[in-house]
Amino acid sequence: MTNAPPTTNATTQGMRDEILAYKRERILQEAVTLFYERGFTGTTLDDIAHELGVTKPFIYTHFKSKTDLLAAICLPTIQMSLDAAITAVESGGSATERLHKLIVDFTRVVLVRQPNIAVFFREEKSLERAALAEINALRLRFDRTLARLLEEGVAAGEFRLHDAKLTALAMGGMISWAYTWHRPGGRLSIEEIGQRMAELALQMAGASPPSAMHAC
Amino acid sequence: MTNAPPTTNATTQGMRDEILAYKRERILQEAVTLFYERGFTGTTLDDIAHELGVTKPFIYTHFKSKTDLLAAICLPTIQMSLDAAITAVESGGSATERLHKLIVDFTRVVLVRQPNIAVFFREEKSLERAALAEINALRLRFDRTLARLLEEGVAAGEFRLHDAKLTALAMGGMISWAYTWHRPGGRLSIEEIGQRMAELALQMAGASPPSAMHAC
DNA sequence: CTCGGGTGCTACCCGCCGGTAGTGTATCCC
DNA sequence: GGGATACACTACCGGCGGGTAGCACCCGAG
Numbered sequence: 001m002t003n004a005p006p007t008t009n010a011t012t013q014g015m016r017d018e019i020l021a022y023k024r025e026r027i028l029q030e031a032v033t034l035f036y037e038r039g040f041t042g043t044t045l046d047d048i049a050h051e052l053g054v055t056k057p058f059i060y061t062h063f064k065s066k067t068d069l070l071a072a073i074c075l076p077t078i079q080m081s082l083d084a085a086i087t088a089v090e091s092g093g094s095a096t097e098r099l100h101k102l103i104v105d106f107t108r109v110v111l112v113r114q115p116n117i118a119v120f121f122r123e124e125k126s127l128e129r130a131a132l133a134e135i136n137a138l139r140l141r142f143d144r145t146l147a148r149l150l151e152e153g154v155a156a157g158e159f160r161l162h163d164a165k166l167t168a169l170a171m172g173g174m175i176s177w178a179y180t181w182h183r184p185g186g187r188l189s190i191e192e193i194g195q196r197m198a199e200l201a202l203q204m205a206g207a208s209p210p211s212a213m214h215a216c
Numbered sequence: 217m218t219n220a221p222p223t224t225n226a227t228t229q230g231m232r233d234e235i236l237a238y239k240r241e242r243i244l245q246e247a248v249t250l251f252y253e254r255g256f257t258g259t260t261l262d263d264i265a266h267e268l269g270v271t272k273p274f275i276y277t278h279f280k281s282k283t284d285l286l287a288a289i290c291l292p293t294i295q296m297s298l299d300a301a302i303t304a305v306e307s308g309g310s311a312t313e314r315l316h317k318l319i320v321d322f323t324r325v326v327l328v329r330q331p332n333i334a335v336f337f338r339e340e341k342s343l344e345r346a347a348l349a350e351i352n353a354l355r356l357r358f359d360r361t362l363a364r365l366l367e368e369g370v371a372a373g374e375f376r377l378h379d380a381k382l383t384a385l386a387m388g389g390m391i392s393w394a395y396t397w398h399r400p401g402g403r404l405s406i407e408e409i410g411q412r413m414a415e416l417a418l419q420m421a422g423a424s425p426p427s428a429m430h431a432c
Numbered sequence: 433c434t435c436g437g438g439t440g441c442t443a444c445c446c447g448c449c450g451g452t453a454g455t456g457t458a459t460c461c462c
Numbered sequence: 463g464g465g466a467t468a469c470a471c472t473a474c475c476g477g478c479g480g481g482t483a484g485c486a487c488c489c490g491a492g
Contacts, residue, residue, distance in 0.1 A: 039341030041257040044449060055471055057452080066450065121396070122338045125255030163412060166404070169397055170390045170416050177389025180337070188382070196379055200386050204420050260479055271441055273482080282480065 024062045026052060032073045036115035040070060040123040070123060071131040075138075077116035080109050082138045085145045095153030096207050100198045102149065107175050107194035117179045143168050150205060160206030171201050240278045242268060248289045252331035256286060256339040287347040290336035291354075293329045298354045300325050301361045311369030312423050316414045318365065323391050323410035333395045359384050366421060376422030387417050 030051045034043040045066060049056045063069045088102035110117050124132065147168035153159035161167050175197055182193070246267045250259040261282060265272045279285045304318035326333050340348060363384035369375035377383050391413055398409070 042341055045451085046449075056450085057472090058470060060451075061469075122341070123255075124338070125258055162415070166409070166412055167416060169393070170413065173393025173396070174386045174390040177385070177393055180389070181385055193382070196382055197386065199378070200383060200420050203422055204416050206419060261481085262479075272480085273442090274440055276481075277440075 020062075027059055027062055027069070028072060031069050032115045032119060035070070035073065035119045035123065040066075040119070040126050067126060067128050067131070070119070070127055073116050074120035074123075074127065075131065075135055077109070077113045078120065078135050078138045078142075080113065081106055082142045082145070084109050085142050089145055089149050095149060095156055095158045096202065099149060099153065099201060099205060099207075102146065103171070103175065103198040103201045104191075104194040107178065107197050108190060110175055110178055111182050111190045111193065114179050114182060114184075117176070121176075121179070143172060146172060153205060153207075158208060161204075167204065171204060174200070236278075243275055243278055243285070244288060247285050248331045248335060251286070251289065251335045251339065256282075256335070256342050283342060283344050283347075286335070286339060286342055287344065289332050290339075290343065291347065291351055293325070293332040294336065294351050294354045294358075296325045296329065297322055298358045298361070301358050305361055305365050311365060311372055311374045312418065315365060315369065315417060315421060315423075318362065319387070319391065319414040319417045320407075320410040323394065323413050324406060326391055326394050327398050327406045327409065330395050330398060330400075333392070337392075337395070359388060362387060369421060369423075374424055377420075383420060387420060390416070 027048065030048050031043075034047055034051065037043075038047075045056045045059055049059055052058075059069070063072065084105040085102055088098050088105055091098055091101060093101075120135070127135070143165075147164045150159060150161060150164040150167055154161060154164070178193065178197075182190075188196070243264065247259075247264050250263055250267065254263075261272045261275055265275055268274075275285070279288065300321040301318055304314050304321055307314055307317060309317075336351070343351070359381075363380045366375060366377060366380040366383055370377060370380070394409065394413075398406075404412070
């Protein structure tokens with residue numbers, strides 16, 4: 001089943017897989033849009049199918065249940081947030097530079113994938129236990145990664161703060177919260193918001209003068 | 217109907233009203249607990265009634281629908297947040313002192329009424345349009361109140377920040393987010409969290425030395 | 433004892449929606 | 463042209479839960 005397709009050659013097989021992946025992706029797009037606008041329970045599978053110009057059983061050939069669809073919306077996005085944090089922390093440079101990068105990149109994930117983030121935080125209770133546990137493990141790692149970076153910064157004499165864990169939660173909240181107020185096409189672009197949030201985070205961390213503020 | 221009860225005297229009437237209010241309050245207590253644990257759509261009115269040792273029609277004598285119940289959970293809590301902000305801003309003292317008070321008091325509302333706050337942010341989409349609009353008006357006033365305080369602080373030379381609106385959103389998010397991670401009986405008490413959040417907020421605002429950090 | 437009003441219950445309805453079984457049809461190889 | 467395969471559709475089910483109609487009970491008043 002994994003190799004050597006029975007009735008057709010490898011090229012055709014490869015393309016078919018791409019098409020399958022594309023269909024799956026389109027379903028996810030519509031689903032997240034509707035869940036974002038109307039809520040998970042406020043959206044029926046018929047709604048999603050209708051929006052795609054197909055019917056409900058079509059969705060069931062790609063996802064095994066409505067909650068499976070929800071998990072497929074949430075999990076990869078939370079994974080992306082964690083990846084952004086890890087990449088930033090492991091990149092070269094001072095703690096200050098790495099925190100700046102972490103905040104900018106994390107903000108980008110939150111705002112670019114705003115509907116997914118919003119759906120996750122709202123519909124947490126609709127996820128199956130296993131899926132929720134998996135996601136919460138990722139979130140925990142995110143918080144710890146950020147807290148460790150803050151501690152490194154303190155050890156290096158770059159930051160001044162009392163409680164790395166609490167500060168990490170505060171920073172995480174400050175950024176995550178943006179899903180509630182950001183409007184695409186608003187006053188500030190995603191990159192501008194990221195820059196300013198990074199400055200605020202550095203001030204919160206008590207970073208040394210040169211970074212956040214240009215005067216004094 | 218509002219006065220001069222037909223069959224009984226004023227004292228009895230007063231007590232009956234108190235009992236009515238008490239029943240209403242008990243329903244709200246159970247409802248918010250269950251909505252918090254299982255989600256709005258994951259909780260049936262029968263569940264709530266069962267927990268109270270009554271039946272579904274009992275609830276309908278106090279609330280006209282399930283969404284009415286939801287609004288009664290959310291609105292007063294958001295109102296409390298706004299009240300805390302206004303009271304703090306209008307209290308005497310420097311901008312620094314008032315921001316400190318605002319954060320401490322707002323944090324207290326968020327954490328003491330954590331289930332209500334959580335239910336509101338999760339179940340926004342289940343509220344009726346009118347109720348949601350009313351609540352969103354309160355939230356807008358909250359953000360503006362905080363932003364104005366930040367601007368006053370800048371004008372008074374107490375704060376240093378680029379963008380009062382964004383900073384207000386960041387601070388609001390930092391605190392609001394606590395509903396997602398706070399566990400009663402955890403490492404820090406509600407008052408301790410409030411204190412530390414206030415320190416972080418002051419650093420974010422670029423408040424002058426004496427306040428947030430005790431060394432240097 | 434009887435009357436009446438207030439209060440909460442039993443019993444029910446009905447629409448909605450997640451999920452499925454079975455069928456039609458386009459495609460491709462021989 | 464014929465047969466197999468994959469794919470998506472039509473049509474249906476079943477239960478769940480919000481909301482309601484009407485009844486039974488309790489209690490105070492006369």
